[in-house]
Amino acid sequence: MDTTRDLPLAERTAQLQQSNIRAVTDQVATVDGINLGQGVCDLPTPERIKQRTQQAVADDRSIYSHYAGIETLRSGILRKMQSYNGLPASSVDEVMVSVGATGAFTTALMTLLDPGDEVILFEPFYGYHRKLLQLVDASIRYVTTRGPDWAIDFDAVEAAITPQTKAVVVNT
Helix, strand or coil, X not given: CCCCCCCCCCHHHCCCCCCHHHHHHHHHHHCCCCCCCXXXXXXXXXXXXXXXXXXXXXXXXXXXXXCCXXXXXXXXXXXXXHHCCCCCCCCHHHCCCCCCHHHHHHHHHHHHCCCXXXXXXXXXXXXXXXXXXXXXXXXXXXXXXXXXXXXXXXXXHHHHCCCCEEEEECCC
């Protein structure tokens, strides 16, 4: 069996491209610049975190955790969401840890949306959000915001909502 040939990807992924923000990150790296466009940490990992990570591996705590993340981490996130963000979450069962925003967004779309479900997307938008909505075959309804304050026109949001609207993407 020839395992060296590339297997084709699903047709629905053909339109996915590297995000513009990642392309900028790559260009900044080529000139040893400072990236102000993406949440890339250029600080060294704190020694305490390195030591705790090494200890977790030594203690055989490097196996699969709960699908939503380690409960102590979810508890800490829940407390922060309640006290700092003022969100009405009341249980660690409402918190899920992911390895990044894009992965979490993709998982949410795949979990919540069926092909044809309508989603409201505010303009301007993060291009990858639109690409992923297209990937899951969502029907996108756009609501435009305008500078300089980018305030949401809630009358426009209400006008965009139909019985088929299943989600609103809010990105800050």
